[in-house]
Amino acid sequence: MPAPPAFHDLVDRLDHAVLVVTAGAGGERSGCLVGFHTECSMDPPRYLVCISQENHTFVVAARSTHLAVHVLDRADAFLARLFGGRTGDDVDKFAACDWRDHHGVPVLDGAAGWFVGRVHERIALGDHVGHLLEPVDAEVAGAVEPLAYGQVKAMPPGHPA
Numbered sequence: 001m002p003a004p005p006a007f008h009d010l011v012d013r014l015d016h017a018v019l020v021v022t023a024g025a026g027g028e029r030s031g032c033l034v035g036f037h038t039e040c041s042m043d044p045p046r047y048l049v050c051i052s053q054e055n056h057t058f059v060v061a062a063r064s065t066h067l068a069v070h071v072l073d074r075a076d077a078f079l080a081r082l083f084g085g086r087t088g089d090d091v092d093k094f095a096a097c098d099w100r101d102h103h104g105v106p107v108l109d110g111a112a113g114w115f116v117g118r119v120h121e122r123i124a125l126g127d128h129v130g131h132l133l134e135p136v137d138a139e140v141a142g143a144v145e146p147l148a149y150g151q152v153k154a155m156p157p158g159h160p161a
């Protein structure tokens with residue numbers, strides 16, 4: 001059943017942060033920009049990130065034991081354009097940015113903050129799959145003004161949804 005038109009209008013006004021989620025498995029790496037995400041439990045600490053089944057990232061994330069979740073600074077949209085506006089089907093995003101390995105997943109040097117989560121559970125959520133993460137490692141560099149959805153929502157996604 002289609003959603004009431006005002007639903008999209010309302011949800012579009014929720015100007016939350018967008019994140020870059022990266023995955024790594026069997027020597028393969030992938031990552032995409034994610035707007036569907038939330039902290040969802042305090043005790044135990046859990047974070048949910050939702051990845052479209054159409055994305056290149058989905059295939060690698062399905063085999064990853066961990067995922068890295070990056071907060072970008074609002075002054076730095078380069079990583080958002082790279083990870084949200086291009087697809088790993090066509091380009092190697094990791095050749096275009098600096099990163100290092102943590103727990104088998106690529107952590108991006110250009111991010112203002114990040115955490116790595118162990119994939120605790122995968123949950124079917126319509127056309128996206130929720131990856132429920134248990135945070136195991138994290139770093140944040142001083143004050144961060146997170147890049148917001150409203151700043152990038154007009155960007156065409158690199159992969160058709």
Ligand SMILES: Cc1cc2nc3c(=O)[nH]c(=O)nc-3n(C[C@H](O)[C@H](O)[C@H](O)COP(=O)(O)O)c2cc1C
Nearest residue numbers: 033035036051052055056057086087088157158159
């Ligand atoms: C503002 C914005 C929010 C997005 N949110 C999500 C999301 O929550 N989950 C997702 O899987 N893709 C999301 N995307 C789409 C992917 O980031 C995009 O299609 C990306 O190019 C996919 O790359 P990949 O094929 O290498 O995985 C979003 C894109 C934009 C521009």
